[in-house]
Amino acid sequence: MSKLQAVQQELKTINPKISTKIVQADFTGNANVQFYQNIYDQVKDLDISILVNNAGVMLNGRVDLINPKALTDTIDVNVVQVCMMTSQFLPKLLQRQPRSAIINVSSLIGYQDANAGSGIYCASKAYVNFFTSAFTEEVKEKIDIQLMTPGMAQTNLCGEISQSNLLGLSAVSVVYGSIRDLGYEAQTSGHWSHEVQLPFLKLLSQISIFHAVTDYWFGRKYLYNN
Numbered sequence: 637m638s639k640l641q642a643v644q645q646e647l648k649t650i651n652p653k654i655s656t657k658i659v660q661a662d663f664t665g666n667a668n669v670q671f672y673q674n675i676y677d678q679v680k681d682l683d684i685s686i687l688v689n690n691a692g693v694m695l696n697g698r699v700d701l702i703n704p705k706a707l708t709d710t711i712d713v714n715v716v717q718v719c720m721m722t723s724q725f726l727p728k729l730l731q732r733q734p735r736s737a738i739i740n741v742s743s744l745i746g747y748q749d750a751n752a753g754s755g756i757y758c759a760s761k762a763y764v765n766f767f768t769s770a771f772t773e774e775v776k777e778k779i780d781i782q783l784m785t786p787g788m789a790q791t792n793l794c795g796e797i798s799q800s801n802l803l804g805l806s807a808v809s810v811v812y813g814s815i816r817d818l819g820y821e822a823q824t825s826g827h828w829s830h831e832v833q834l835p836f837l838k839l840l841s842q843i844s845i846f847h848a849v850t851d852y853w854f855g856r857k858y859l860y861n862n
């Protein structure tokens with residue numbers, strides 16, 4: 637709660653006229669309809685113009701070497717949450733005039749298959765990619781949907797490695813690109829330096845030497861050091 641209150645305070649400092657409402661929810665272990673209805677019920681009387689499904693956790697390791705609870709927690713947060721929040725909020729968002737929007741935060745890595753050591757995280761983001769692309773086709777006449785697929789950003793998710801990585805961008809620059817493209821692009825990585833990685837990732841996913849290199853640098857570490 638203190639983290640949410642700090643964000644609330646930050647928003648008030650930026651704009652004292654802003655109104656905020658905190659709804660605290662832990663998506664782990666709560667893959668049930670009642671939990672998501674309860675979130676919606678707490679905000680349903682507000683004029684909601686945008687839903688950002690941003691929550692995500694990273695989990696690395698081979699499936700049999702990971703604590704099974706961490707597996708279900710990751711799927712709850714990265715997969716179930718995106719689907720259930722969308723299903724709860726969509727009817728209200730579809731009715732709104734002027735247009736409303738949904739941003740589903742995925743990752744470039746959702747396009748990279750056979751990524752040893754990161755299969756759970758990649759698959760969870762691939763779910764968001766496929767779910768959002770199909771869903772966009774279903775509702776794009778009435779609402780703006782954005783599939784947000786950043787590369788590495790300097791946040792808690794990747795920790796120190798994102799600070800030293802040349803391709804690691806500030807969260808602000810990634811979010812800026814997302815807002816810039818909202819309503820214009822169905823999919824964005826937010827920044828050109830992440831955007832250009834996408835065709836290479838898709839291509840490299842098909843090349844075995846690339847797997848050998850990534851397995852060596854990342855796979856060994858993630859597979860056996862959990």
Ligand SMILES: NC(=O)c1ccc[n+]([C@@H]2O[C@H](COP(=O)([O-])OP(=O)(O)OC[C@H]3O[C@@H](n4cnc5c(N)ncnc54)[C@H](OP(=O)(O)O)[C@@H]3O)[C@@H](O)[C@H]2O)c1
Nearest residue numbers: 662663664690691692741742743786787788789791792793
């Ligand atoms: N950082 C990157 O390099 C990168 C790259 C591509 C995509 N992404 C994606 O970007 C999104 C945001 O991640 P981030 O980089 O900003 O990492 P982050 O700083 O670790 O933020 C993760 C967010 O998810 C929330 N969250 C985590 N577990 C939760 C749970 N059980 N219930 C409810 N909320 C939970 C966190 O809330 P609390 O702070 O309250 O815990 C936080 O708001 C994620 O979907 C991530 O997969 C990140």
